[in-house]
Amino acid sequence: xxxxxxxxxxxxxxxxxxxxxxxxxxxxxxxxxxxxxxxxxxxxxxxxxxxxxxxxxxxxxxxxxxxxxxxxxxxxxxxxxxxxxxxxxxxxxxxxxxxxxxxxxxxxxxxxxxxxxxxxxxxxxxxxxxxxxxxxxxxxxxxxxxxxxxxxxxxxxxxxxxxxxxxxxxxxxxxxxxxxxxxxxxxxxxxxxxxxxxxxxxxxxxxxxxxxxxxxxxxxxxxxxxxxxxxxxxxxxxxxxxxxxxxxxxxxxxxxxxxxxxxxxxxxxxxxxxxxxxxxxxxxxxxxxxxxxxxxxxxxxxxxxxxxxxxxxxxxxxxxxxxxxxxxxxxxxxxxxxxxxxxxxxxxxxxxxxxxxxxxxxxxxxxxx
Amino acid sequence: xxxxxxxxxxxxxxxxxxxxxxxxxxxxxxxxxxxxxxxxxxxxxxxxxxxxxxxxxxxxxxxxxxxxxxxxxxxxxxxxxxxxxxxxxxxxxxxxxxxxxxxxxxxxxxxxxxxxxxxxxxxxxxxxxxxxxxxxxxxxxxxxxxxxxxxxxxxxxxxxxxxxxxxxxxxxxxxxxxxxxxxxxxxxxxxxxxxxxxxxxxxxxxxxxxxxxxxxxxxxxxxxxxxxxxxxxxxxxxxxxxxxxxxxxxxxxxxxxxxxxxxxxxxxxxxxxxxxxxxxxxxxxxxxxxxxxx
Numbered sequence: 208x209x210x211x212x213x214x215x216x217x218x219x220x221x222x223x224x225x226x227x228x229x230x231x232x233x234x235x236x237x238x239x240x241x242x243x244x245x246x247x248x249x250x251x252x253x254x255x256x257x258x259x260x261x262x263x264x265x266x267x268x269x270x271x272x273x274x275x276x277x278x279x280x281x282x283x284x285x286x287x288x289x290x291x292x293x294x295x296x297x298x299x300x301x302x303x304x305x306x307x308x309x310x311x312x313x314x315x316x317x318x319x320x321x322x323x324x325x326x327x328x329x330x331x332x333x334x335x336x337x338x339x340x341x342x343x344x345x346x347x348x349x350x351x352x353x354x355x356x357x358x359x360x361x362x363x364x365x366x367x368x369x370x371x372x373x374x375x376x377x378x379x380x381x382x383x384x385x386x387x388x389x390x391x392x393x394x395x396x397x398x399x400x401x402x403x404x405x406x407x408x409x410x411x412x413x414x415x416x417x418x419x420x421x422x423x424x425x426x427x428x429x430x431x432x433x434x435x436x437x438x439x440x441x442x443x444x445x446x447x448x449x450x451x452x453x454x455x456x457x458x459x460x461x462x463x464x465x466x467x468x469x470x471x472x473x474x475x476x477x478x479x480x481x482x483x484x485x486x487x488x489x490x491x492x493x494x495x496x497x498x499x500x501x502x503x504x505x506x507x508x509x510x511x512x513x514x515x516x517x518x519x520x521x522x523x524x525x526x527x528x529x530x531x532x533x534x535x536x537x538x539x540x541x542x543x544x545x546x547x548x549x550x551x552x553x554x555x556x557x558x559x560x561x562x563x564x565x566x567x568x569x570x571x572x573x574x575x576x
Numbered sequence: 577x578x579x580x581x582x583x584x585x586x587x588x589x590x591x592x593x594x595x596x597x598x599x600x601x602x603x604x605x606x607x608x609x610x611x612x613x614x615x616x617x618x619x620x621x622x623x624x625x626x627x628x629x630x631x632x633x634x635x636x637x638x639x640x641x642x643x644x645x646x647x648x649x650x651x652x653x654x655x656x657x658x659x660x661x662x663x664x665x666x667x668x669x670x671x672x673x674x675x676x677x678x679x680x681x682x683x684x685x686x687x688x689x690x691x692x693x694x695x696x697x698x699x700x701x702x703x704x705x706x707x708x709x710x711x712x713x714x715x716x717x718x719x720x721x722x723x724x725x726x727x728x729x730x731x732x733x734x735x736x737x738x739x740x741x742x743x744x745x746x747x748x749x750x751x752x753x754x755x756x757x758x759x760x761x762x763x764x765x766x767x768x769x770x771x772x773x774x775x776x777x778x779x780x781x782x783x784x785x786x787x788x789x790x791x792x793x794x795x796x797x798x799x800x801x802x803x804x805x806x807x808x809x810x811x812x813x814x815x816x817x818x819x820x821x822x823x824x825x826x827x828x829x830x831x832x833x834x835x836x837x838x839x840x841x842x843x844x845x846x847x848x849x850x851x852x853x854x855x856x857x858x859x860x861x862x863x864x865x866x867x868x869x870x
Contacts, residue, residue: 290643293846294847295639295642295775295846299639307623345755347748
């Protein structure tokens with residue numbers, strides 16, 4: 208009898224785990240049971256690899272979405288975390304949202320390219336905001352859907368400013384770069400960074416060099432990121448720019464450990480303002496600045512466009528410095544006043560088209576010559 | 577009351593009643609948690625049933641069967657090892673190796689469909705069994721506990737696949753392999769049509785077949801009886817003249833073979849036609865679950 212009870216409890220516990228997980232994934236229902244106003248548009252979001260509080264891509268997208276909800280009250284929101292990272296998982300999550308009345312679905316990341324391609328064709332009444340990606344069928348022949356807007360960013364412009372700031376701030380004159388996967392958005396950050404360093408050297412007479420330029424190969428191997436950063440700091444590098452998701456968390460960990468021991472090392476954050484991520488016990492931060500791409504702005508703007516009936520369906524849009532889609536944070540406590548002033552100058556140069564920031568490997572090669 | 581107790585204690589009744597009650601309790605406790613956190617459980621459970629296709633959506637029901645396929649096999653692998661007294665925590669690694677070998681064959685060879693996918697599946701089964709061989713041997717020879725060794729083997733599998741995918745079968749991004757050739761896919765048009773576009777595939781039948789075979793082995797053969805006897809009491813089994821070590825190795829290998837098959841049905845069936853071997857989540861989430869179990 209006792210054994211029976213114990214096994215019963217055990218199985219019940221497991222069943223609870225299972226139902227607990229699945230109900231979280233399958234209940235895109237409105238919260239609190241309150242009756243929503245009739246006009247409210249239901250906006251859903253699916254998370255990319257990682258969770259909603261990743262302090263990066265997912266969180267940025269979600270922040271923009273709920274900001275719109277707070278600002279206007281015209282929408283109600285819900286996010287789903289797909290049960291895995293396969294195409295099928297993404298398709299299922301999108302279908303779960305679409306089938307329960309979500310008219311706008313925001314999907315952050317290139318991994319959604321094939322799943323959005325499939326579901327957009329089958330659900331013409333659902334609108335998709337695909338950030339950092341363009342729909343295709345797995346063969347990279349891009350397909351135009353009138354219910355999808357693809358939003359890209361001019362990462363190279365943010366990388367450029369980061370490069371200028373790094374060159375002006377580095378005391379050793381030795382800089383590093385850690386990329387995640389070698390995919391276009393990450394590469395653009397890197398290309399802009401290289402060009403920015405060169406531009407600062409030419410314009411302001413700094414003598415900075417990128418001595419280590421590496422791609423780790425994933426976005427989630429934190430330990431490897433720390434090892435790479437340790438290697439760089441050991442070589443005398445004092446500023447490392449990471450465009451590497453959770454790999455960058457490893458870079459931060461290494462920099463923070465060294466900063467705790469009184470070493471002067473810095474990290475340049477990515478995607479969002481990572482100043483808080485870099486904080487150490489004395490309240491200072493190892494975050495020199497961050498090369499931001501305003502994912503939140505993208506989510507906000509295109510939800511707004513759809514709600515107001517001005518949705519640019521089928522278009523491929525690139526957000527840049529010009530429309531505040533990329534850039535450095537407003538406050539950079541670790542940059543000197545002089546540096547801030549010079550970075551502003553460079554920003555103006557870009558906006559005035561005095562300098563063209565290279566966005567491809569070819570352009571970069573030409574720029575560096 | 578006595579009658580009721582007798583009924584509950586009856587084995588046959590228990591095998592049916594226990595799962596039913598536990599699932600019901602699971603729902604109940606889940607409902608309590610949802611109520612406490614201010615959500616409506618009825619709405620949630622309706623969505624759950626609807627999402628699983630139990631309220632009439634054929635494609636969603638197909639998707640449920642699809643998700644079920646790999647879980648039947650991994651569950652079977654763990655259950656089989658349990659029945660023979662072993663705690664196989666290495667399912668994740670065995671599955672990953674099976675899946676890797678299946679995808680490798682799916683990418684590198686081009687054969688007619690009728691040969692290609694069976695070869696890939698069989699190779700995966702063998703790979704899973706071999707991956708479990710070492711822990712089995714260590715247990716049989718030196719009584720090193722399989723919980724420890726299989727967890728170690730999981731990590732070896734993970735990092736091996738991490739290394740071999742980009743070097744042997746690189747895909748578009750270096751976290752995924754090339755797509756398998758369609759001839760290696762377990763999907764068939766008639767099943768996809770039958771389930772209105774769901775990717776449920778032959779893997780489901782393989783899983784059900786495996787369940788029947790395992791039941792036959794355990795319940796209807798001397799070999800299965802020996803395996804169970806070794807699990808219940810190795811000393812008694814040895815005294816009765818059974819080869820304890822050999823049976824342990826076989827148990828581990830059969831459990832590994834089932835996990836390898838799970839890898840094959842997952843990577844040749846569950847993934848879309850471009851079948852990336854994304855090694856992050858599936859494997860690591862299984863690992864994490866195990867981490868919690870210990």
